[in-house]
Amino acid sequence: MKLRHKLWGEKRAGDIADFSSALSELSEVDIDNELVQHQLLETYDDNKQALKSLDAALTRLSGSLGKEQTAKAQLEKDIETLKSHTCHSCGQKIHDETFDELIKNKTTQLADVQDIIIQIEAAITDHTAKKNAIGPLGKKPEVFYKNITNAYDHKNQLALIAQQLEQRTNETDPYIDQIQEMETTALQEINFNLINELTRLQEHQEFLLKLLTNKDSFIRKKIIDQNLAFLNARLASYLSKIGLPHTVVFQNDLTVSITELGRDLDFHNLSRGEMTRLILSLSWSFRDVWENLYQPINLLFIDELVDLGIDPAGVESTLGILKKMGRDTKRNVWIVSHREELCSRVSEVFKVRKEHGFTTMGVDND
Secondary structure, three states: OHHHHHHHHHHHHHHHHHHHHHHHHHOOOOHHHHHHHHHHHHHHHHHHHHHHHHHHHHHHHHHHHHHHHHHHHHHHHHHHHHHOOEOOOOOOEOOHHHHHHHHHHHHHHHHHHHHHHHHHHHHHHHHHHHHHHHOOOOOOOOOOOOOHHHHHHHHHHHHHHHHHHHHHHHOOOOOHHHHHHHHHOOOOOOOOHHHHHHHHHHHHHHHHHHHHHOOOOHHHHHHHHHHHHHHHHHHHHHHHHHOOOOEEEEOOOOOEEEEEOOEEEOHHHOOHHHHHHHHHHHHHHHHHHHHHHOOOOOEEEEEOHHHOOOOHHHHHHHHHHHHHHHHHHOOEEEEEOOOHHHHHHOOOOEEEEEEOOEEEEEEOOO
8 A cells, every 4th residue: 555655646747747848848839929910910910811812903994994995985985987978997988878877876876985984983982992991911920839729729728738837736645544544453363253154044044945956855845745636636627627537646756647537647648738738736735734734815917818728618617727716705706808708708898909009998887
């Protein structure tokens, strides 16, 4: 722990030195002034580009104005020549009809040229006003970084390093309290008595579990023998009532023997309806054994077992047994089934419908 304390202190001192050095190096640049200079530089570049565009536009407009003024002078000269009924191109005399048409065309052309000259002069005046509004560029602002993004990165890094330096400086040594506690608290002797007692109890209970679960355990067989006769009697009774002709007997190792007219059978040799009859009888028999040992259970659910391959006679026998259970032992018997013919044989129907992914439940009064 002291070694960790020493390494932590050395690491903290090194981090503080690194942060201080980085902070001092970054502070050499006045970042606030740098941001102001970048804003001025942006304005300078915008004005420079605007003046360049205005100068180019004024040059084009001046050239266009000169051409239009030359064209205006030529048109005025042609009109003066035409007024003397002389062709301005060949010098020959012209007739009245031709004279009127030429005068009209030249006058229209002159008016168009004058409109263009007015538009060009207005554009020159507007561009000149914009240029005068910008004024002289002056000296280009000097900056440290090439773009303002780098300047903002510098400012963010400066704030981050300052925060890290403050956190590292104010950080508390996590090992000092542990060292003091370990130095002031004596070592305690470990007592294994409790764990030894728990281990012995665990081993004893595991041994008892084996006695109850091992099929060859005489204790397990003795316990089963106490209720085996009652179990086989109840099973024979239920098999007779439900209409299964086979003889089914449990042994004290809970293996089962199934015979029919002296022929030994396996459970899977039975048909689906015979399997269902046997399953129902076994469930009721084990339930009777449990109730005989402990206490009655007033609730019984039969979940879709009567739907598994049982013929109408088997369904009738099953229903008769369940009704007798309900009358004699006051059990609440619920049969979950899709067989519609059972609806008329029971006292109440509780329907569960699933449609479009939703389930609704309720008593069917009809």
